[in-house]
Amino acid sequence: MCAAVTGGPAAADPAALPTTATDAIARMVDLSRQSEQLNQQSLTARADLDAKLALQREADDKLAASTAVADAARAEVRRFQPMIDRTAVAAYTGVRTNSMFAVLSSGSPQQLLDKMSTLDVLSQQTADTVRQFKQAADAATAAESVTRAAADAARAATAAADAVRADVDRKLQDLGVATTQVVEAWGALSARDKSTLAGSPFPPGFDRDSLLAGLVPGSGTSALAAALTRVGDPYVWGATGPDKFDCSGLVQWAFKQVGKNVPRTSSAQAGYGTPVAKGDLQPGDVVLFYPDISHVGIYAGNGMMVHASTFGVPVAVSPINTTPYHSARRY
CATH class of the missing domain: 1.10.287 (Helix Hairpins)
Incomplete structure (x- = not known):
């Protein structure tokens, strides 16, 4: 978050x-x-x-x-x-x-x-x-x-x-x-608690290789592909890569790999690009969460996103419906 x-x-x-x-x-x-x-x-x-x-x-x-x-x-x-x-x-x-x-x-x-x-x-x-x-x-x-x-x-x-x-x-x-x-x-958490908190890097049935193979090259989908290569990297406050991230840092880093200099914070990223309706989401769109726009990730299709979630949880692919949805942008 x-x-x-x-x-x-x-x-x-x-x-x-x-x-x-x-x-x-x-x-x-x-x-x-x-x-x-x-x-x-x-x-x-x-x-x-x-x-x-x-x-x-x-x-x-x-x-x-x-x-x-x-x-x-x-x-x-x-x-x-x-x-x-x-x-x-x-x-x-x-x-x-x-x-x-x-x-x-x-x-x-x-x-x-x-x-x-x-x-x-x-x-x-x-x-x-x-x-x-x-x-x-x-x-x-x-x-x-x-x-x-x-x-x-x-x-x-x-x-x-x-x-x-x-x-x-x-x-x-x-x-x-x-x-x-x-x-x-x-x-203070036990090893089991830490493992439970970290969860799985991919949800059941998610096939990263198949998703990557089906992506059409473009700024959004290419940024998504870049972000997917960071799955498993740790969450660190204020980090922007290349091997540790906070949520907006991951989005900024991913789009930088395809030549786009997007803003640093989640609130600023909410004003970049063009708005996209939730029903029109495409892989590579940037999805924002909470009323205060306090979290951001990159849409991966089928209701999923890749994001840097929180401390103790590595970069992962997760459902977007587990976090209060706010809006989306297309860069």
Whole structure:
């Protein structure tokens, strides 16, 4: 079983310790389910953290880029500032640069033309300087606004990543407690109880070779064929192969063998591919279980699936009707 729901495992009640082999196995299965739920929760939280860290890096990159743009814009403003200051001082002190002053102060027609030409150039240069200064100032203001927004986004992304990181840590701690309980419960079982819990890798009458021979090559059926080669491998929380698996890890590994990069968790796998009605299931479809989509396997036809079930139970082929059905997807 695998899960992606909230809530941690309940601590074992000493007063409710199993007194029979059946009770011992039932307790083991119950603890296993709780630990597998936490396993999927921690995997989902880790994926969420990775996404948040990616957003944080993106926000930091945008902040650095916008800061560089703002610095360059401010430098451009500083470049024009002395010229603007001189123009302002000249205007304030009444420096005469008009045409009438040129006429009155000219000693000859040629001198008048020269002065008029110079005044035109000075006037145009002043206008250009003012225009460029305004452009630089506007650019600096806009860049600073972008930088402030980028800084806010970077701080928000960091806070979000920190919150998810704390959630991951809590879930991993809970998972550690849960798996310890499971291993202790499993260790208390007799060899016969362990054998009963593990069961048979194939149901009565199931012929893997005949099934494989009848499969038409394709992404789904080829993934099924890959998964069937792992029958007998142990269940391990958080494992993705090649010789130990949790439920969603087996599905991910099997489809990876045929070139499909499917999501890591059972809840994410429920959104991959296209939906398939239960009545239209074909070998190679991905089947999901429990209301919280807490388990996943690959349909093997005739009401069977191959899956990594739970701790103490190797990868096996089992009926799908022994687990509460949720939905199916075709990859």
